[in-house]
Every structure is written in structure tokens, then in C-alpha cells.
Amino acid sequence: MLQIDYSSRAPIYEQLVDKIKTLIVKNVLKVNEQMLTVRELASQLTINPNTVQRAYRILEEEGYIYSVTGKGSFVSDKIVNIREDQVKTELVKLNQVIERLKNLGVYVEYKPKKGDDTQ
Amino acid sequence: MIIVKNLSKKFDDDQILDSINMNVKKGSIYGIIGPNGAGKTTLLNHLAGVYKEDIGEIKINDQDIYENASAKQNMAYMQDEIYAYPQYTIKNMADFYKEMYTNWNEDRYNKLKEIFDINDKKRITKLSKGMKKQVAFCFALSKKPEILIMDEPIDGLDPIARKKLWNIVIDDVAKREMTVVISSHNLKELENMCDTILILDKGKSIIEKSIEALRTDVHKIQFVLKNQEQEEKLLKEINVINSEKSGSIRVVVVKGEWNEIEEKINKYNPVLLDRLNLTLEEVFIYEMEGQGYEIKNQTI
Known part of the structure; x- marks a missing residue:
């Protein structure tokens, strides 16, 4: 479960990126494992889905995850x-x-x- | 999506809105924050095409909204106080909306009713404030609006109803890029939901900024320099919006790019330099103070 620190200076999307990266690097999220959808994660944290979208886009650009149209995002090998x-x-x-x-x-x-x- | 230019409105001699500019992008969540009487509801009434502007223009998908029935089909406006005929039950009102809106979706209405556990045989005028809000929200969302405008939607809602409401909004923004404009006097409630925030006071727009920018533009720091002279010099070099001194430690709230600020301070070889955490609520208060609004400690 991810947690956002609202008193932190870091933007929420950046916090998400860092936390998900850690989970991936530590192998908590495994290669080819499906990520929560943008909607699911946004609901879980009650945050703006556009923020989650932005975090996922960055993770994808940096090669941590990949997305399959119609299916969702997965941890990249x-x-x-x-x-x-x-x-x-x-x-x-x-x-x-x-x-x-x-x-x-x-x-x-x-x-x-x-x-x-x-x- | 929604563009407001130079909007001004007077009622009698009162200037309620004064040269408001807004730019709301499709699929974004736009928050309007302001104290009581700031003009939030009047502004929303303009966006929903209830009021006609005195000066300026409001374009929604490049169209005027006032008296534009077809543009209003795709928009839902959840007002602070739900309007209902005295004898009407929730069911009667839903049937009324079904007649009015071609895009009313009965399935969705039934689902929403279930989520909020609404008994639609009840008379609307007999409902509590929070229940009225939930009913109004169900009505607004039943036609799958492209644009959802909400006036103080969470005011009076219990935490569970609040969470339900947010989840439905999140769902519609994520799935079908619904655009949301929402007003509140509670910044905390909006800070994790909005892309952009407009701070309104006395009819004027104080700030229109993305939440991320608000979060990263203002810094609270404490430092100790070797002597008073250096300190005074430094305070002139950085954009200070609040400054306090406790003992030898100077605590300031500064606006601007962090790297530049840090560089300026480091030139004086500070004995101590710390960045302190700052909530959005504090940022809001400091920004207001920076605009000349003093938050006084009042007692009666």
C-alpha cells in the first residue's frame, strides 16, 4: 500500500514515482506483474487520476513499466x-x-x- | 474546454466578480477556493449559464453557454442547495429530469441510488442537508455529463459519503475524461483532487495555479547567519512573503525557484540552513497574506 505524505514538499506524482520504483526494485512488484489501473490506484488513495496517470507515464518513459492497450500496465523486464x-x-x-x-x-x-x- | 475571459458581474452596486480569468482543460479537475462571500457560487452560476455576464466572455467548447440549451445537455450543475417542488419525492424529481435531459441514464441513476443507499420514495424537502447533497449528486451524475460543476459538494457529508462521491468522480475522470469544476472553502479536501486551483476573494482572482506549482514555488526555511547585517542584506535578495525571528534563528517563507534561493543563502555561509515542511493550507494562508490579507489572531 502506497502512502502520500501531504506535508512533504515533493509533488504527489513524484512521490508516487519514487515509491513505485522502490517496490519494483525491491521485487515486491515482480516482472510482468500487472499494476493497479490508474482508476484503482486513484480511488485507493483518493487522489486525482491525472496525477496517477502522470506518474505511470514517467515510469513508462524510464522503462520501469510497459502498457498494453486495453489491458493496463505491467512491470517491465x-x-x-x-x-x-x-x-x-x-x-x-x-x-x-x-x-x-x-x-x-x-x-x-x-x-x-x-x-x-x-x- | 472552459475559457473565461475578463468576467465581471455587478448586482446593484456590488461588484461580485471582478475581471476573472479561467482556463479549464478537458479531463482536468479545477478547484475554486475562497472564503465565504468571495463570489464562488456567482462564478459557478456563470459557468453553468444561469447568469449572464456584464463584461467579458465565457466559452465552453468555443460556445457561449448562456441560454444555450444544447450545450447544457452535456453539463451537470450540482448546486449548493438542491431545488425541488415542495411535494416532490426523489422519484418524482428523477422523472422530471428524465423528461428534461435526453441523455438521462436510468441504469446509472439506479446504480447511484444503490451506492448512496437512497430511498427514492422520500420527499426531498424532508431530507437532511447531507442527504440532499447525495441526492443532488446522483441526479447530476445520472446523465453522464461531460462537464460536472459542483458547488460545495462535500459540505455536510459524512466521511463515507465523501469517499463514495470522490470515487465516482475519480472513476468518471479516469474512464471518460469528464471535466470537473468544484468549489470549496476547504482547501484540504481539494488539494489531492485538483489539477489546478483558483483562489478567489472579494470577487477577484488571487491566484490561478497548478497544485504542483503551488507546492513547489513556496518554501519555508530557517537559517542562522553570522551577523545581523548579513541577514538584512540576504532578506532583500530573496522574495520573502513571511518572516519571523525566534532567538538567533530566522524563519522565512520564500517564493521562487529553490536552487536559486539556496545558492543566494549559501553565499553567506550560514551557520544553519534547514528546509521545513509546508502544507498546502499554509501556502494558501501565506499567499493570501502576501496579497495583503492579514490573518489576525482574533479573540472576543
Whole structure:
């Protein structure tokens, strides 16, 4: 269940985009799973359907979801790549930190654990 | 869809509406907010073609609306107070509307009646305020209007009826791009539903803005600078609409692009700089104050 923070400065559509992205990246919403329709999500949150529409459009443009005419929106399988890219970027950052620590004389070793999806 | 240009209206010597401009896009939800007596109902009466403008023009799908019966077929106007003949039951009134409107949809009326749990044998004049509203809403929605105009629709409704009403509106906007114009004095009720908001006061339009812009244009921040002199200098550089000081902390409400504001403040190397949360209601009050409307703390 998504929740909107009305005291937040962020526009509602942006909050929706961020929250849905998190659900997708965390695999709560799975690849090819059908999203709630614009109408359903708008009713559930009692918000303007145009706001939900806008959020879905952004998610589609960024490759998180795809839509099938007459059927609705689904989680895109591109999310696998998106997640991989995110992991790579974060690992690069981590390596930089490790490198900096090394220069300070602290030696850190990083081993991916089984089941952490980095393989 | 609905374009209002320079609309003005006088009753006797009272200027009720003064040069109002509006632009309502198809499929959008447009909110009119204002205190009591601001001119909201008069404005809606113009949009619905009940009143004729003194000056200016109102175009709905490029047509004049006043005395235009065919254009009114596609429009539903839910007034603040439902009109009914004294002896009429809800059923009688529904039959009356069925005669009046070619696009009246009996199935839909029955469904709406069921949703709101309405017994249509009751006499309209005997209903409570909230029940009258629900009946009026059912009548308005029974003809699947292209444009729905509602005057204070949620005033007097219980939370469940309110949720039902919103869900039906959401449904019709999502499914068939119904255009909605709605008035209220309760900003909170409208803030999550509207695309655009018009703030009206004393017949004048104070602001017409998209909700997103309202939300992102005004910022509440607190900061501490090293000395008074710097602070005064900075306050002149940014567009301050409200300013308070508590201890050494300056709390201001500022209008404008956040990045620019942040840059200006950072030039002074503030000891402290925080952005505070701001509800739309606060934005509304600050905007009104910025227009010279003072919200005083009053006691009697």
C-alpha cells in the first residue's frame, strides 16, 4: 500500500514515482506483474487520476513499466537491467570508498554474499 | 474546454466578480477556493449559464453557454442547495429530469441510488442537508455529463459519503475524461483532487495555479547567519512573503525557484540552513497574506 505524505514538499506524482520504483526494485512488484489501473490506484488513495496517470507515464518513459492497450500496465523486464545498473554504480562507489580507506591504511575486503543477486 | 475571459458581474452596486480569468482543460479537475462571500457560487452560476455576464466572455467548447440549451445537455450543475417542488419525492424529481435531459441514464441513476443507499420514495424537502447533497449528486451524475460543476459538494457529508462521491468522480475522470469544476472553502479536501486551483476573494482572482506549482514555488526555511547585517542584506535578495525571528534563528517563507534561493543563502555561509515542511493550507494562508490579507489572531 502506497502512502502520500501531504506535508512533504515533493509533488504527489513524484512521490508516487519514487515509491513505485522502490517496490519494483525491491521485487515486491515482480516482472510482468500487472499494476493497479490508474482508476484503482486513484480511488485507493483518493487522489486525482491525472496525477496517477502522470506518474505511470514517467515510469513508462524510464522503462520501469510497459502498457498494453486495453489491458493496463505491467512491470517491465527491463527492471532486471535497471537493477543491475544500479548495483554496478553502487559497487563502483563502494570500491572508491574501499580504495580511499586503503590509502588511509585501513584494509577492507568485500565479498558478495550468496543470494544478494549480484552474480 | 472552459475559457473565461475578463468576467465581471455587478448586482446593484456590488461588484461580485471582478475581471476573472479561467482556463479549464478537458479531463482536468479545477478547484475554486475562497472564503465565504468571495463570489464562488456567482462564478459557478456563470459557468453553468444561469447568469449572464456584464463584461467579458465565457466559452465552453468555443460556445457561449448562456441560454444555450444544447450545450447544457452535456453539463451537470450540482448546486449548493438542491431545488425541488415542495411535494416532490426523489422519484418524482428523477422523472422530471428524465423528461428534461435526453441523455438521462436510468441504469446509472439506479446504480447511484444503490451506492448512496437512497430511498427514492422520500420527499426531498424532508431530507437532511447531507442527504440532499447525495441526492443532488446522483441526479447530476445520472446523465453522464461531460462537464460536472459542483458547488460545495462535500459540505455536510459524512466521511463515507465523501469517499463514495470522490470515487465516482475519480472513476468518471479516469474512464471518460469528464471535466470537473468544484468549489470549496476547504482547501484540504481539494488539494489531492485538483489539477489546478483558483483562489478567489472579494470577487477577484488571487491566484490561478497548478497544485504542483503551488507546492513547489513556496518554501519555508530557517537559517542562522553570522551577523545581523548579513541577514538584512540576504532578506532583500530573496522574495520573502513571511518572516519571523525566534532567538538567533530566522524563519522565512520564500517564493521562487529553490536552487536559486539556496545558492543566494549559501553565499553567506550560514551557520544553519534547514528546509521545513509546508502544507498546502499554509501556502494558501501565506499567499493570501502576501496579497495583503492579514490573518489576525482574533479573540472576543
